[in-house]
Amino acid sequence: MSADENLQELFLLSQLLSDEEIFQNLPPEPSLPLQQPDQQRYVDYSALDQAEFIEQQKKRNTVRNTNTAVKQFEQWLKAMRPTENRPISDIPPAELDEYLASYFLGARQKDKSEYEPDTLTNYQRGIDRFLQDSGYGHSIIRDKEFEKSRKCLAAKRVSLKKQGKGNKPNAAERLTDEEIKILTEQGIIKRSTPESLFNACTNNTKMLGFRGGQENRQLKWGDIVLKTTAGGLEYLEFNERETKTRWGQAVGPTRPFNPKIFATPDNKDSCPIETYRQFASRRPTEMSTPESLFYLAINYVPVNDIWYKKLPMGQNRLASVVRTMTSKAGIAGKKTNHSMRKTAITNLLHTGVPPTRVQQLSGHSNVQSVNNYAIPSLEQQQEMSNVLCNSNTSQLSH
Incomplete structure (x- = not known):
């Protein structure tokens, strides 16, 4: 009997038998040994544990x-x-x-x-x-x-x-290009000492759109990874963990992409990748695991070229880094860690980067929050004043 005839016979047989009869004639499946549940795989949270976990987040x-x-x-x-x-x-x-x-x-x-x-x-x-x-x-x-x-x-x-309220007289001011230059020229932002290298690292985080306090405090060594483009250009990539608005509701990162800092091969003195490399080489080896805190306490008496301790930097010290830098440099004005974030967002807006793109870097929930940073700089205000003055002078001359 050919293969086609076999198939035809099976088909005719299936029409005569009920489904139940067909399954009764099937050979029994081999029995599998019962597996015991792996209780060690799971963690049992009581109601009290659940409440404590929520509070911790x-x-x-x-x-x-x-x-x-x-x-x-x-x-x-x-x-x-x-x-x-x-x-x-x-x-x-x-x-x-x-x-x-x-x-x-x-x-x-x-x-x-x-x-x-x-x-x-x-x-x-x-x-x-x-x-x-x-x-x-x-x-x-x-x-x-x-x-x-x-x-x-x-x-x-x-x-x-x-009544004049609501003008935010205590709002943090951005750092101007001139003020950054002063900090650099005075060696406050540099790589020559443990403190100046730490300052240089915190200054570079403004390119990641960091929230001045929280994201610096929570930053782990493994959150920033050194990578290379297909063209051979090195860059640092920030992998976001959590943000200020995300507990109980949203679960994922608020930024649609991982912020990056790219190398500046033509300017190695201020290249952020070179700063990162030196910062990495000055850390204790034990504090370079992915879960180690990024910022460590400064060792003002270095041993074997290790500039930082096996301890996290104090929160008060980390929270006052910008105020400390600008105070040493004699820079006036309200300068706080938020000044770094304000500097980054304002500079991007002033150079014509669309607010929607800036929003994706900063992690703001809405674009209006970004637009609030679009305040004209002192130089831009001077330009507007000059335009109006020239306009008045032109009208008077006629």
């Missing part, structure tokens, strides 16, 4: 700001509504909305002066975060039940701005 600044906002509101309630003893998360929306409306209008600092508009808005957000964490069920920022308090806050902001 919250950002310190967010927690502090939330606690401050709630504390200020509770102090106001104690002073102005002394009969109100309920936790704010137990106050019904209608009553809480009335309290908040009065609070936003009447809140004052300890010296009885008015708050900045943004401070009151931050307090509103902090109270809302607390209520959400407490399972309140309503948002004072979005829900219609709190429309009155929102309108009062908006009106209060307008009133404060009319």
Whole structure:
């Protein structure tokens, strides 16, 4: 019997037998030994462990700001509504909305002066975060039940701005090209000493769009990797771990690409790759694992050309690096670690880089936040002044 005839016979047989009969005639499958569950593969988290893990992932600044906002509101309630003893998360929306409306209008600092508009808005957000964490069920920022308090806050902001508030007198200033030059010429940003090399590294991070405090503090040695393009140009690539806005909601990086710093072969004195290489060679070998902190405590008495200790740099020291640098150089103005970020974003905008592209580097959630950095530099303001002066002079001459 040919192969075609065999297939035809099997087909005719399948038409006569039911599915159940066909399966009954199939040979039994070989039995497999039962495998015991691998309990060591998994980690069992109790309800308490789960709560502790969530708390650990919250950002310190967010927690502090939330606690401050709630504390200020509770102090106001104690002073102005002394009969109100309920936790704010137990106050019904209608009553809480009335309290908040009065609070936003009447809140004052300890010296009885008015708050900045943004401070009151931050307090509103902090109270809302607390209520959400407490399972309140309503948002004072979005829900219609709190429309009155929102309108009062908006009106209060307008009133404060009319009084000259909200101009951000304490805002960090960017570093100008001239100021960077001063820091370099005075050897404050260089590779000649442990401190100047550390300063040079922090200065280079502005090219990664870093948030001045958080991302420098959390930076691990393995987060920045030295790579080479197909054309042979070396560069550093930053692999983002987490950001200030990502706990409980988003999970992935906020930047759509890994920021990079490219070598400048024509200018080795300021080449960021050369700075990185020297910084790597001055570290203890044990502190060059991927999970080692990037910034280490400075060893002012180096041993065997190792300039840094097997200890993390103190948070206060790391948080004040820009202020320390500019103070030594005699540079005036409000200079903080945020000045680095502001310098990077402002310079990119001034040179014509589209705000949407800058946003992808900086990790801002919306492009309007980037546009807030597009303030004309002193030189640009001078140019505008010259244009207007020349225009006035031209009109007077006619």
